[in-house]
Amino acid sequence: MHFRRRIVDKISGFWMVTTMVTILLMPVIIGVGLYIKAQPLFEHNSVWDLISSSDWSPSKGKFGFWPFIAGSLYVTIFSFLFAAPICLFAAIHLTQFSSKRLVQIMYPVIDVLAGLPSVIYGVWGILVIVPLVSNFLAPIFNTSSSGYSIFAGGIVLSVMCIPYMLNMLIEVFNTVPVGLKEAALSLGATQWESVKHVVIRKSYPGIISAFGLGIAKAFGETIAVMMVVGNSVMSSHNPFDAGYPLPALIANNYGEMMSIPMYDSALMFAALLLLVIILAINLVFRYFIHKTQKQ
Amino acid sequence: MNRLKQIEEKIFRIISGFAAYSLIAILIYIIAIIFIKGFNALSLDMITKTPQGGYYYGGEGGVLNAIVGSLYISIGATVIAVIIGAPAALYLNVHMIKLKRTQNTVRYLLDALWGIPSIVYGSFGFTLMLFLGMNASLLAGIITVALLVTPIMVRTFDEVLSTIPKGLHEASLALGSTRTETAYKVLFKQGFSGFITAILLSFGRGIGDAASVLFTAGYTDLIPVNLDEPAATLPLAIFFQLGSPIPEVRERAFASAAILTIIILIISLGARFLAKKYSKSNLK
Secondary structure (H helix, E strand, O other), rough: OHHHHHHHHHHHHHHHHHHHHHHHHHHHHHHHHHHHHHHHHOOOOOOOHHHHHEEEEEEHHHOOHHHHHHHHHHHHHHHHHHHHHHHHHHHHHHHHHHOHHHHHHHHHHHHHHHOHHHHHHHHHHHHHHHHHHHHHHHOOOOOOOOOOHHHHHHHHHHHHHHHHHHHHHHHHHHHOOHHHHHHHOOOOOOOOHHHHHHHHHHOOHHHHHHHHHHHHHHHHHHHHHHOOOOOOOOOOOOOOOOOOOOHHHHOOOOOOOOOOOHHHHHHHHHHHHHHHHHHHHHHHHHHHHHHHHHH | HHHHHHHHHHHHHHHHHHHHHHHHHHHHHHHHHHHHHHHHHHOOHHOOOOOOOOOOHOOOOOHHHHHHHHHHHHHHHHHHHHHHHHHHHHHHHHOOOOOOOHHHHHHHHHHHHHOHHHHHHHHHHHHHHOOOOOOHHHHHHHHHHHHHHHHHHHHHHHHOOOOOOOHHHHHHHHHOOOOOHHHHHHHHHHHHHHHHHHHHHHHHHHHHHHHHHHHHHHOOOOOOOOOOOOOOOOOHHHHHHOOOHHHHHHHHHHHHHHHHHHHHHHHHHHHHHHHHHHHHOOOO
């Protein structure tokens, strides 16, 4: 009996370690897998050329990723500009000003917003944002637009990032000791002043990290952006024109990638690029968040 | 001076309140739009029939193939995630309980892993599929989605396990149980609410994700019977139908979106309800 229990313990312990190590090695395995696939591409081009060149003609064997990286950056910056202020103020309201009841209502709201699949956001974008941009916003800025544009992509993406950033900001603000705020209030500061000078200043690294992680999330989002962004290489810097972000490039061309030589390597390189950029951002900012939580 | 302060206070309270309430408004707006558009074309046929001949030109049929395919893929992926993820989460909270630093590092890496976008998992799944000599199939889809949801599974389960008081763990060991018994008979039971949340969260993520199954699961009008057959998925069904120039087909994309939204709403709200229900019976 005793013997059997020890054997079971050994086997299960072994399985637990194996799963743990496998999960932790996953980014490395994914990176290596994608690198092996992208390998043929490096024989003719240097990595720097691939990233900085703008010449994209797969049939001639020329792969310049810059237009797509720029498209991704452009959409991401727009989404950040819309989402960041809303998240910051909503998080301040929920952690400092609001009643308990509103917080109770907000948690399921954030949950559902975070849980909605990106394709649903895409459908909503096509139904609401695209017409809004083409009929209403573009005329204000004196341009014409089909609506399928960088701007529309940015709006849809910002809504998708809000629950993600908001959750982290709420956690960050909750780690600020109540005593600090009370000290400010007892010195005669108004509520808002104590938020401005104490809460925000105290959680500065956390706020930056939450924003950084939100940007990383926006950078890798695929389907929703692809549905509203127009998917043609940017010809100007006008945000009301179509763009072509990196994830959309991968998702859109999977059908033809086996028919043109090196095309599959190029797309796997794009995936590898996404992985490296997003993992790097995540590792840096997660580090700050973990540090603030430990304090 | 004092008046200025009060005005500033007022303004920022209004701004921040507005930001908070606008989120509720956005959510209601999104769901209302999807439902209003979707319920026009939603019929019993949509959820009980597979696409018949000429479906993509406005003919008879429904998206049963995609609903079943999505369920198969996300159930399969969740099962794999449980087999891999639950032991890992327990290991983190039982065997590593003395190693605070290592624990924190592992959590940090898991969080970073959570941030990897699904298109990267999709591309990797595709490479893996070619490497193993498989075709786009149900099995390839399940494996890819399992990779995607396992970190979610571990981290969500771990979140609840880490709140379990250390005394409970020590009491179990003091009574002479092995660490495995402590893990599965004590911590697992105490953290059961977290386990349920983790399962539903993984399932919801699996059913809604499109980018990871785009390369790996393929698409078909039939309901898959074997693991090596391609499978349709609901998000891709929405995506493809929306690309059609025919209005009836587009209408059906909206109906499919309404179906998917209902499934996700049930899962998200169900997860909250069940987590509450099961954490009631916990030892305090």
